[in-house]
Amino acid sequence: MARLATAGRDKFSVTRAFLGAALFAFERMLGRRSPPERYRFNTSLNGGDRSMVPIGTYERVMPLDVIPTYLLRALVVGDTEQARLLGALELDEEDLALCTYVCPGKYDYGTLLRQNLDEIRREG
Structure with missing residues (x-):
């Protein structure tokens, strides 16, 4: 259950789809800066082909x-x-x-x- 509550904590999200986006915004409001090593930016598909999703x-x-x-x-x-x-x-x-x-x-x-x-x- 604890694992479900922290799902996506280490993932950056432009669309605020993961918990990490909310935590990043909260830390910014507090004046803290996130360490650059917190998010590993890559283009891994993590499973395969995906479709193009036009969500704005x-x-x-x-x-x-x-x-x-x-x-x-x-x-x-x-x-x-x-x-x-x-x-x-x-x-x-x-x-x-x-x-x-x-x-x-x-x-x-x-x-x-x-x-x-x-x-x-x-x-x-």
């Missing part, structure tokens, strides 16, 4: 004037025509780094963008 996190972190959810969805499925219409030609891999960071599905959107741009170049 991409819109909150995207600094450019594009519609991120539809663009990222087009990149994931490899729809180069839709990606081109949504502004993929104006982006670089680093422009999607924050979307990669907050993605609940752990997609690497920079790599997906590069694959789609290469495909667009091959198609002419």
